Amino acid sequence: MNTLQPCPLFINGEWVTVKSGATTPVHNPSDGAVIAETPLCEADVIDQAVAAAAAAFPRWSETPPVDRARLLFRLKNMLEDHFEELAQGVTQEHGKTLTEARGDVRRGLENIEFACGIPSLLMGQSLENVARGIDCDSIRQPLGVVAGIAPFNFPAMVPLWMWPLAIACGNTFVLKPSEKVPLSTIRITEFARQAGLPPGVLNVVHGGREAVDAILKHPTVKAISFVGSTKIAQYIQSTGIAHGKRVQAAGGAKNSVVVMPDADVGPTATGILEAAFGCAGERCMAGSTAIVVGKAAETVLPQLVDAVSKLRVGPTDRDPRAQMGAVITRQHADRVCQLITQAAGQGAKPLTDGRDLNVVGVPNGFYVGPTILDRVEPGMVTMQEEVFGPVLNVARVESLDAAIELANASPYGNGAAIFTRSGQAAREFRHRSAAGMVGINIGVPAPLAFFPFSGRHASFFGDLHLQGRDGVAFFTQQKVTTTRWFGAGEGSIWSDK
Numbered sequence: 001m002n003t004l005q006p007c008p009l010f011i012n013g014e015w016v017t018v019k020s021g022a023t024t025p026v027h028n029p030s031d032g033a034v035i036a037e038t039p040l041c042e043a044d045v046i047d048q049a050v051a052a053a054a055a056a057f058p059r060w061s062e063t064p065p066v067d068r069a070r071l072l073f074r075l076k077n078m079l080e081d082h083f084e085e086l087a088q089g090v091t092q093e094h095g096k097t098l099t100e101a102r103g104d105v106r107r108g109l110e111n112i113e114f115a116c117g118i119p120s121l122l123m124g125q126s127l128e129n130v131a132r133g134i135d136c137d138s139i140r141q142p143l144g145v146v147a148g149i150a151p152f153n154f155p156a157m158v159p160l161w162m163w164p165l166a167i168a169c170g171n172t173f174v175l176k177p178s179e180k181v182p183l184s185t186i187r188i189t190e191f192a193r194q195a196g197l198p199p200g201v202l203n204v205v206h207g208g209r210e211a212v213d214a215i216l217k218h219p220t221v222k223a224i225s226f227v228g229s230t231k232i233a234q235y236i237q238s239t240g241i242a243h244g245k246r247v248q249a250a251g252g253a254k255n256s257v258v259v260m261p262d263a264d265v266g267p268t269a270t271g272i273l274e275a276a277f278g279c280a281g282e283r284c285m286a287g288s289t290a291i292v293v294g295k296a297a298e299t300v301l302p303q304l305v306d307a308v309s310k311l312r313v314g315p316t317d318r319d320p321r322a323q324m325g326a327v328i329t330r331q332h333a334d335r336v337c338q339l340i341t342q343a344a345g346q347g348a349k350p351l352t353d354g355r356d357l358n359v360v361g362v363p364n365g366f367y368v369g370p371t372i373l374d375r376v377e378p379g380m381v382t383m384q385e386e387v388f389g390p391v392l393n394v395a396r397v398e399s400l401d402a403a404i405e406l407a408n409a410s411p412y413g414n415g416a417a418i419f420t421r422s423g424q425a426a427r428e429f430r431h432r433s434a435a436g437m438v439g440i441n442i443g444v445p446a447p448l449a450f451f452p453f454s455g456r457h458a459s460f461f462g463d464l465h466l467q468g469r470d471g472v473a474f475f476t477q478q479k480v481t482t483t484r485w486f487g488a489g490e491g492s493i494w495s496d497k
Contacts (some may be wrong), residue, residue, distance in 0.1 A: 005036040007182050009045065009206060010189050012052035013199025016047075024179050024208070028325035029095030029326035030315035032364030036093075038179040041207040046174070046214035053145040053172035054220050056200025061142050061170040065119045068168050073196040075164075076112045079105070079188065086187060088317070090155050093181045095325040095366070096279045097316045101156075102451040107449070108160030108188075111349070111467065114449040117325040118168040121472045134484045140476035142170030142223040143246070147215045150177045151228045152328055152358050153282045153388075155184035161453070161466050162225045167201055169475040171222075174203045176215065180328055182206055184252065212236075217243050223474065226250065227284075229386070230412070237461035248454055248462040248474055250284065252386040253414035256407035257287040257443055258429060259296040260400065268419040269303040272366050275417070275443030276392035277311065277349065277370045280327050284444045284459070285415050285437070289376070289383065289393040291403045297396055301374070308370045308392075315362045326366040327389055333366045336389035340371055343393075348373040366454060378409060386412075400425055408434040413456030415445050436460070 007026070009016040018039035042361035060068075079086065083105060090101035126137035148162035155177070163173040177185040189204050205211060215221060216239045223246035226236045230251030240247040257272055275287025292300065314322035327333050337355045344350055354369025368389055376383055376393040383393055397403050407416050416427040417439030426440045436454035439445030447453060451463035464474035 004034065005183055007036045007186065007206065009039070009041070009049070010186070010193075010202070010204040011049050012055075012203070013193065013197075026093060026180065028092050028317065028331065028364070029328055029366045030092075030317050031362045032330065032366060032427065033439055036183060038182050038206050040179070041205050041211045043210065043214035045207075046205055046211055046218060049174045049205050050145055050215075050218050050220050052200040052203050055176055056198060057142075057144055057172045060167070060172055060198060060201050063170070065122055065168070065170070067469050068119050068170070069116045071196055072112055072164055072168060073108050075192050075197075076109060076116065078191045078195055079109055079112070082191065085157060086184065089187055090186050091316050091325075092282070094152065094155055095316060095328065096282075097322055098320070100279050104154050105156045107154075108157040110449040111157070111160045112164045114468070115164040115168040118165075120469075121469065122169065122476070124478075125262050130482070133480060136480065136482045138478050138480045140169070140472070141479055143475060143477055144171060145174065145220050145477060146171045146223040147174040147221050148176070148225045149212055149215065149228070150175070150185075152178035152180040153279065153284075155181040156188065158227050159185050160188070161227070161471075163202055165471045166225070166475045167197075169472060171475055172201050172203075174205060174215065174221070175204050176207060176211055179206055179208055213239070216240050216245070219243070221245060223247070224435055225474070227386075227466070233461050246474065248464055248466060249460070250453065250466060251412075251459050251461065252388070253284045253286075253412045253455065253459045254289065254383070254386055254410045255285060255287050255412075255415040255435070256289045256291050256403075256417070258400070258403045258416070258418040258420075258426055259290060259300050259409065260418065260422065261293055261299070262302065263296060263297045263419035264421065264423045264441075265303055265354070267474045268300050269307055271417075271419060271441070271443035272300075272304055272392070273307050273311070277308070277324055277390045278444070279327070280324055281367070281390040282327060284386075285444050287415070287417060288387060288391065288442045289395060289407075291395050291397060291406055293400060293403050294398055297394075301351070301394065305372060306457075308352050308372060311368060311370050313357060313369055314359055315365060318463050324370060324390065327368055328366065330366050332389070333368050336368045336387055336391060338397045339382055339385065339387050339389075340373070340391060343373050343376065343380050346377075346380045348376045348380055348382065348393075350374075351394075363405075378406065400428065404429060404432050408432070411458045414459040415439065417443050419443075
């Protein structure tokens with residue numbers, strides 16, 4: 001039996017081990033082994049974490065932004081020094097390939113790098129003589145205690161979307177990582193402690209629905225940052241707002257990749273393969289629907305099917321040649337397979353079929369093979385639901401107009417991409433796409449840390465997005481001061497007329 005890895009809380013600068021109460025297992029998806037047990041905290045534990053954050057806020061908010069930035073620089077350097085260790089940890093608890101895990105960690109580091117620019121990012125505005133002898137200026141100030149609730153699919157990156165920028169802005173933070181993948185957050189938090197983060201500035205709690213509700217309803221928490229499914233994002237927004245909180249809630253997606261007849265075949269097939277099957281399809285920017293226009297089906301599809309049929313699926317923690325790993329749990333693997341079966345029953349044609357995949361040597365791993373479903377229609381289940389697995393829909397249309405119409409019919413609005421050599425088609429698509437993030441000859445148009453992650457419609461609930469200057473605005477509030485200084489006797493009711 002494997003020794004379980006510890007899964008403590010981090011409250012007021014100390015690691016706290018929960019010795020009793022309910023837990024949920026953390027699996028290595030590659031072989032199904034339990035590697036840790038996540039404690040499911042109750043409301044009293046959330047109270048302790050929030051109290052620690054509240055106590056730390058007055059001093060931390062008065063810490064000069066340049067000093068906060070220097071601490072984050074130290075953290076960033078430490079994470080760089082332990083980059084491979086962190087990537088291997090992501091691979092073990094999530095199941096994605098080591099290359100994908102490195103990308104997960106790298107994107108997280110880029111968000112720390114962005115937060116290190118906080119002295120410039122917090123600069124306000126001023127205007128002299130808004131009226132005669134009167135000046136006006138605005139500054140940004142922190143909110144107080146803020147919180148983040150993270151998903152399982154990017155164990156390093158998504159929490160690092162949240163708390164580094166929040167604390168750089170002068171807030172203190174309570175983080176609840178996914179109970180399925182808590183270990184990467186624990187390791188990164190330990191490095192933050194070693195970098196000199198004062199007690200109470202960052203607190204880490206674990207749990208499920210009860211912990212989430214305690215955060216949402218806690219009167220001291222001023223703002224909530226969330227990434228997860230659309231259903232839960234809606235709940236986070238409505239509950240958070242009902243309890244007086246600022247909310248940014250990124251939800252699910254159904255992203256389309258339009259393929260024009262003039263697209264470069266090789267790069268297009270590679271782009272779709274990476275968009276649909278990267279991270280086993282478990283990402284809200286996955287290109288899960290290829291909309292092929294006219295003769296593009298005859299040129300791109302055969303090459304794509306050939307590449308997908310050769311994709312090596314295996315245990316990413318021990319097979320360096322594995323090109324795709326397992327999904328997060330056995331229950332999720334079963335759900336993905338069920339959706340494939342439903343779509344096939346509705347008339348979709350499997351060109352590759354990942355059901356009943358047998359990976360040699362790891363019979364208990366949570367595997368679904370890469371699946372391409374051709375001739376998928378708008379009403380079919382895999383076009384309606386976010387599968388969040390390695391399943392690519394292929395829909396066939398005859399014009400760019402029809403492709404844009406089909407892509408825009410989705411209730412979601414995260415990403416959309418087009419592969420073409422035509423500047424006119426690319427411009428038309430960019431202009432008319434209803435998605436918040438658009439790719440041109442890029443299958444996954446996820447922006448870097450200095451741009452907002454700008455989902456729309458059912459993919460985002462709130463006003464200010466994660467990342468970039470939107471993130472700074474979300475974690476701060478503005479104060480505007482109007483100033484006038486009088487000369488001797490000026491402005492007095494007794495002054496001479």
